[in-house]
Structures are given as C-alpha cells and as structure tokens.
Amino acid sequence: MSRWFFLFSQWFKRDLGGRYRGSWLGLAWPILQPLAQISVFTLVFHFFMNMRWPLAGVAFDQDPGGTSVLSATEYGLNVLAGLAVFNFFAEVLSRSPSAIISQPSLVTKVRFPLALLPIVTAAVAMLHILSAFCIASVVLAILGKISWVMLWAIAWLIPIALYGLGLSLILASVGVYVRDIGQIMPAVNSLLMFLTPIFYPLNAIPLQLRGLFEANPLAWASESLRQILLNNQNLVFSDWVTHFFISAAVCGAAIVLFRGLQRGFADVL
C-alpha cells in the first residue's frame, strides 16, 4: 500500500510539475487562472449585462440590484463555485482520453498498474476545487462570513471525486480504442460550460426545462457548493445520498470496464 502511494505521489508530481514547471509564476497559476476567469465573467455578465444573483433572501448586499463592489464580489463568488466544479470536470474530460495513450511504453514494456494514470489525472484535476476552496475561504474570511457549515464541503467532495474518477477511468480506457474521443472533448466542454449553471443560477432556467438541467451532476455540484459556501446552508442530505450512490455506481462500472478493456491495450498500442 505504501509502495502504491509512493508510486502515485511520483506520478502526481510528474503530472503537476509537467504543467507548471518552467513557468515563471509556477504553482501560483492554479490560483491566478480562476481569478482571471472570474474577473472576466463578472465584468461581462455582472457589469455589462447586469446579471444579478437572485437567490432568495441571502444576498450579501442589502440592495441586490446595485452595482457595488460587494454585489460584484457576491456574483464572483457564485461564479467561482460553479467554475471550480466545471474546471474539474472539464480537465478530467479533456485529459483522460490521452492518459494511457500518451504512455505506450508503460503498457507494453513495463509491468505497471495502468489504472494509476487516470487516477492521477483525476487527482490533479481536483486542484481546481482545492484552489477554489482557498480563494473562497480567504474572501469569506475578509468579509467575516466564514462558518463551520463550510466543512460540509468535505462530504460534498466525495461524490464529486467518485464521478471524476469514474469518468477518467472510462475515458482513458475507451480512449485507447477510440481516439476520436480526444477530439470531441473540447466541443463537449464548451457545451457543458453553458449548460451548467456557472455564471447563472439554476433557478434562472424555465421550470419546464429545469428537470433536464438538474439531471446534470455538475448542476447539483455547483448549486450545492454555493449553498454550503455562500449561503451557510447544510448539504441537502437526500440529494447527497442520491448522488453518492450514483457516483459510486459509475465508479464501480468504470473499474469493471477498465479491467476488461485493459487486456487489449497492448494489442492496440
């Protein structure tokens, strides 16, 4: 077990370092990148298009229609929660299909636990959520709105991680056989970005369509994260249990699929 963890940590470092090593700001990027994204979204949607966060009763600003800095901060934090979820899944979707293809020698030349590669991909993608937690904690601490309710985020994370892991295992193993998956993912991601309530709240969607949107696990993930972080509300337990079981099933199916497909990797690569 310790050997497995050591191997994991080496590949985790490799994956992470491969991206930020050599860049001037290095590991500051996981913080700077979402900040830049949020700034753009807030500027365009909050200031230019006058979007407000109409969640009932819990606005930071006493004047929800206002354009004060506080109001913009509230909008930004809501976007941050949605973006954290989206960036995590987007990275899993875009990087997993090549997780195994990019290391052919590990498939054919070395006895290596190949499932480790998509696991590392999912783990590294979790950094988006971690950095969002850090940013949110700092901002909320400054505003004096930090609370113990935020610890629910730990429970919240479990189904999210299982979804990500399951997706990564599926995409990495199927991606060995169907290379097109890597090509489709950018389009899927831009679709997801608009169909997930990132820069708009879920209740902005007409009621007739709401059920459809709620079927998207990313919608539940971002909305429930907002409830915990920004509205000091406890996790809705029934929803959480539902997603926990679905995500566990996805992950279990992914493990079965990966094991089955793994035997053919060497024939294809």
Place this chain on the structure above:
Amino acid sequence: MSSEHQQNDRVVGSADLPDVIVAKQLGKSYRLYRHPVDRLLHFFMPNRKKNFASFTALHNVTFELKKGEVLGVIGVNGAGKSTLLQLISGALHPSEGQLRTQGRIAAILELGAGFNPDFSGRENIYLNAATIGLEKYEIESRLDSIIDFAGIGDHIDQPVKTYSSGMQVRLAFAIATSVDADILIIDEALSVGDGAFRRKSFDRIMEIRKRGTSILFCSHVLFHIEAFCDRVLWLHRGKIQRLGALSEVILPYQDFIDAYSLDGSAQPTDAPRVEQSTEALKVNKAPDFDHSAGQSVRFKAPQNDARFTEVTVSLDGVTGKELSGTSLLSTLEVSMRFASDPSIPSPTAALVLSTEGGKIVGTALSKSASLLIPRTEDGIGYISATISRIPLNKGRYRVGVYLFCERAIHGYDMIDPVAHVMLEHHGSEQGACLFQTVWEAHL
C-alpha cells in the same frame, strides 16, 4: 569469436538448482482488427460476428531457466523475441500456455519509462525507479550509486532536457540495473551510451551475472551471446527453432543468417536485413578524427576508451586503399597504431575480411594468438597482422580493423573498410575460401 572464448568462471546447469522461469506451451496471439473500434465493439458484444484476424507472435514455447543461468535469445526481426521478453516481464499476458516465474523481475526493455524532461535528474530517478517497481527506501539507498554510475555529477539537479542523449541513456541504464532482481531481462541494452560507458555497463551486467541473478539476454550481436550465455534459445517465426548449448545453436544460426543474407526470400519473409554483419558489431567511431591511411596524428584516447590513430594496409608491399593481388600468392599486411587510456587493460585487435555485402569471410584476433599488446606509458600501442598466401578466392574484399577490450567482447573502435583488396585467380574454384591443396595421383 568462437565459444572457446567464453568465460568459464561459473558452474551452471546443475540439475539440482531450482527453476526461476518455467514456460509451458507459452503462446501469444494478437487480434488484428480492421479498426481499434471493432475491438471495443467486440468487448461489448462478444457474440458479434468475428471481424478480426489472429496474428500469432509466439506459439508453443517451452523452456525453463534455472537459478543463476543465463539464457540467450536470438532470432531475426519479427521472430518473437520481444514478445517473449514482454511476456516474462509481465507487461503482456500470455494467450495460451502457462508461465511461472519466481522472484523479482527487472526488465531492461525500455529505458527511462516516464522520464519527464522538465524534471531534474534526481526527480527522474525517483519517478523512473518507482515506475519500474522500486520502493522509496530502496531508491534512497541506491541514489548515490546511481548518480555515480551514470556519471552525471553536478548536473543531477538540472532538468533532464538539458542533458545530452548519452547522459539520459546513462542515467536510465543506471536506474534500470539498480534493481536487485532474481531475474534480469535485457534487450539489446548493452549498446547504450558512448564507448567508455558501454564498457562500464558491460561490466555492470557481468557483475549482476556473477551475483547469481538469472538472466534472459536478447541480442543481435552473437559474440555478446557467446560471452554471456550458458544456453541459447533460437526463435523463428514465433516458435523455438533450437534450444540448447551455445555450440548447438549458434553455429546453425550463423549458417541460417548467412544463407538468409544471400537470399532473403528463401526463409523468413518479413525480416528486412542481415543482422550479424560487420555493422552489427556496433562500435562507436570517433567523430572528429580522420583515420586516413598513412596519416600520422597525435591523439590521446578518451577516458576508459581506446582509438585507432593510424592504420595502413599493404598488399605485397604496396600501401593504399584500393589494392590488387593474387589469391594464394599475395601477402596482406595491416599495421595498426592505437591510443588507449593507460588505466584500462591493453586492448585486443581484430582483422576482419568481408565481402562487399558485409558478410564476414574470415577474422583474425590478436587474443587468439595470446598476444598481450605492449603499450607506452601514454597507452600508445603498435601492432601488425600479416596473412601470407591469402587463401581467398577471386573477388573484391573489404578489410576492416576492430579494437576490442581485453576479453574481445566490448568494442572500442572500428574502421571498416579501411581498404579494399581485389584478388585475381585463374582457376574456376567456387566458394570464398581457397584450400592450399596438394593433388597427387596414385597409380
């Protein structure tokens, strides 16, 4: 380069030693689908019509490897050597038969798996060593010896992308051979790095062999096989052609290769080139050094290495690069001057005559003549080899010279061809060799 020169420093093949590898009717076949997607569909719908062709890379391979034994694996390209090594290393799963291995396996099939060019040499040691199965404490205890062996020195904390390709390969080799394995699998790994490192890596493998590690050794270089191995497995088209002692396998294999080099279509169809030719000796040439005959250059050999500095070829006293003479009459004389690192044992030299196509017709080794070449304090040596009444049939021959280590295994330098010799002969004898025959009539 006959089996007499192999080292007999170990007693092997005793029947009471345990088997570390037992392969029974081992086979591997690949399914070739028209497209990888078909393979995926077949996984989900096993009852779907079969739309793949099977390709058998290995079939019915049965052998055992005893503890401490070294088994050579030979065969032309596409014979299934790599598949066999991959199966035993555990990277591939057999599709038929049984394979049982005992103990830890280290495979030098791929050097530097997972290397990240942006990481320092030290970080890559941890990454690569973990990838090939070392634990953290093992890496830490071997770290210094790996860095030392690779000769990376202060560069160890620099990114690997700043290394020369030689440094990268040296580092990878040092990591790969630091595993304390019960079974070591080597695929052509001896020909890595520059001359000095090749000698070191060679010694390292020898040392591992002496420790009693069982080795599976795959090489195209037959004199390496002869130097290392106790037994040889010859694979041909995925099946065992022969398995047995060196002399039982190497000589028929050499015959096969020679026939194959003359008529490649006669036997295997998909292996493109001759593998045991003079090119296969794979000796590093000094890149910026002019070996032109007759030119005398002061040259100091690099560390742990040796280089020819001047080689002249003369036939019947005439020196040049294109020489002509007569079979069974002319005298060939080759003079070699070399520079070597005085700290290494005095090298041995070889004279190789080959056809224009590269097929060796004859060699002469200074080691076989038990000649210990004297050198000056600077490591300069001067020797000559004379073949009188040259017993070769008419034709044009290449003359090549090689400089080997004291065991005549590891090559330091080569010049091939250093000259060409055109021989005339007025008989209609066939074959490359002319016998100095005495014909007598008895009534």
